[in-house]
Amino acid sequence: MIEQNAFILHRRPYRENQLLVDLLTEDEGKVTALVYVGQSKRSIKKGLIQPFLPLRVSIKGEGTFKQITQVDSTAKSFSLIKHSLFSAFYINELMIRLLTEHIACTDLFIQYRNTLTALAQGKEIASxxxxxxxxxxxxxxxxxxxxxxxxFEANYFHYITEQGFVPVYEALPKNSQQCFAQAHLQVIAQRQPINQSSVLLNGLSEQEPETYQFTNEVNHTFKLLMRQVINQLLGNKPLNSRKLFTQKA
Structure with a gap:
């Protein structure tokens, strides 16, 4: 039996009084497990098996599905509304789709918790x-x-899988939507916040999730770059959570 910190990524009914749950755990990475929630509508476990609530869980077993035998909350649920909530669902779906199960990813777990903290605090979402x-x-x-x-001295760069960034020497590339401005890429590489341009930062600290904030132009380039790479990983099956951003409030 392993006891560890965790977040619920997704839950769905399985059999009578059971839920099948995808978790992001601190020690084992993504884990799929069953949890018995009982018959009562006021089941404590059912109330705890919710996204964005910091949990301490005990997991045991082998085979196709493990079992969640104990679950407790360690803090209040992150308060997320509108686009912050949509964004949290988006990163949950990304991890469900792309992470392999039972591979430890402690740094990503910390990054996830920091991101939820920043979103709940109303920090700028894009970065x-x-x-x-x-x-x-x-x-x-x-x-x-x-x-x-x-x-390389080039105004624009392509990003090509397995090759990386390739300079484009045209003044205005014909297929400019697939090109990224050098100046924007340099800012992203250095991870420079707009109000601390002289400071090079190496990661998102747990204490300061709000540190990174870019101009709208850099955010746009960053978004296009990440979407190109992530879409290639996702293949032909789009993310359902992206549809939330197009719905009217």
Whole structure:
């Protein structure tokens, strides 16, 4: 039996009085497990098996599905509304789709908790999502090598899978939607907040999830870059959570 911190990514009915749950755990990464919630509508376990609530869970067993034998909350649920809530569902779905089960990803767990904290605090959403996506790609072994955007004198770069950033020497590339401005990529590589441009930061600290905030132009470039790479990983099956952002409030 393993006891560890966890978050619920998704839950769905399985058999009578049971739920099948996808979790992000601190020690084992993504885990799928069954939990018995009982018959009562006021079941304590059922009330705890919710997204965005910090949990302490005990998991045991082997085979197709493990069993959650004990679950307790360790803090209040993150208060998320509107686009902050949609964003949290988005990163949950990303992890469900892309993470392999039972591979420890402690750094990503911390990044996830920090991202929820920033979203709940009403921090600027775009950069929070981009750096979570970046951390997820690094966990998948797909970290970016930004060195070409400093080594080559080119206004724009393509990003090509298995090649990385490739300079484009046209003044205005014909297919400009698939190109990324060098100046924007350099800012992203350095992870410079707009109010601390002289400070190079190496990661999103647990204490300061709000540190990263870019201009709208840099955020747009960052979004296009991450979407290109993530869409390739997702294949032909789009994310359902992206539809939430297009719905009217």
């Amino acid at each position: 929070q999502l981009r750096f979570f996506e970046l951390a997820l790609l690094e966990e998948l072994g797909l970290s970016f090598d930004f060195s070409p955007v400093f080594e």
